Amino acid sequence: MPKLILIRHGQSQWNLENRFTGWWDVDITEKGAAEAWAAGELMKEKGIAPDVSFTSVQSRAIKTLNLALEAMGRLWVPVTKNWQLNERHYGGLTGLDKAETAAKHGEDQVHIWRRSFDIPPPPLEAGSPYDLSSDPRYAGIAIPDTESLKDTIARVLPYWESAIVPELLANKTVLISAHGNSLRALVKHLSGISDADITDLEIPTGKPIVYDLDSALHGERYYLSDS
Numbered sequence: 001m002p003k004l005i006l007i008r009h010g011q012s013q014w015n016l017e018n019r020f021t022g023w024w025d026v027d028i029t030e031k032g033a034a035e036a037w038a039a040g041e042l043m044k045e046k047g048i049a050p051d052v053s054f055t056s057v058q059s060r061a062i063k064t065l066n067l068a069l070e071a072m073g074r075l076w077v078p079v080t081k082n083w084q085l086n087e088r089h090y091g092g093l094t095g096l097d098k099a100e101t102a103a104k105h106g107e108d109q110v111h112i113w114r115r116s117f118d119i120p121p122p123p124l125e126a127g128s129p130y131d132l133s134s135d136p137r138y139a140g141i142a143i144p145d146t147e148s149l150k151d152t153i154a155r156v157l158p159y160w161e162s163a164i165v166p167e168l169l170a171n172k173t174v175l176i177s178a179h180g181n182s183l184r185a186l187v188k189h190l191s192g193i194s195d196a197d198i199t200d201l202e203i204p205t206g207k208p209i210v211y212d213l214d215s216a217l218h219g220e221r222y223y224l225s226d227s
């Protein structure tokens with residue numbers, strides 16, 4: 001039967017510094033690298049053997065995937081990278097300190113920006129240092145200037161359907177290394193979580209989530225560390 005493993009990248013430099021990150025490409029910390037390696041060791045210990053893997057075009061998810069695969073002795077596993085698995089774009093909040101932003105705009109407003117289903121943060125302003133329009137990895141892509149979770153779902157799910165579902169329907173074990181909000185988008189879809197309830201779902205760094213799926217790609221999700 002198909003098996004899906006989701007892993008959020010290990011701690012990033014801006015997770016550590018408590019800054020809004022989104023599409024900005026920050027590295028993982030030493031702790032993040034250790035989380036990624038431990039996730040790979042756990043998968044190996046539990047007998048999980050990915051046949052194929054997917055990740056975003058952001059270094060923190062790519063590095064996490066590579067470290068986990070190396071820890072499993074499976075660096076040879078095919079990897080497909082696509083921007084549609086990127087973190088949600090944080091718009092004009094990108095780079096700001098989360099606590100300072102809450103002090104300025106209020107905890108409630110920041111919670112809405114971070115976790116509401118369909119209210120996006122303010123857009124990234126023209127001329128921002130976080131403008132990615134000349135980044136070659138996004139050549140030919142209409143880079144958003146902000147995204148809500150709903151917007152994120154609207155670009156994650158088409159990729160899920162076209163690239164990942166066929167691998168699962170071929171009974172493969174698929175590993176996805178991605179981000180807090182692109183994974184919230186996938187979990188919302190796979191576990192049938194409502195627009196209202198998704199605001200409470202948090203995805204921890206470096207902790208593999210497993211779906212043992214049936215042929216219709218339905219299944220319960222659990223943390224591998226709990227199995």
Ligand SMILES: O=C(O)[C@@H](CO)OP(=O)(O)O
Nearest residue numbers: 019020021022087114180
């Ligand atoms: O900054 C971000 O891009 C994300 C993930 O770290 O933060 P949040 O928890 O607010 O979705």
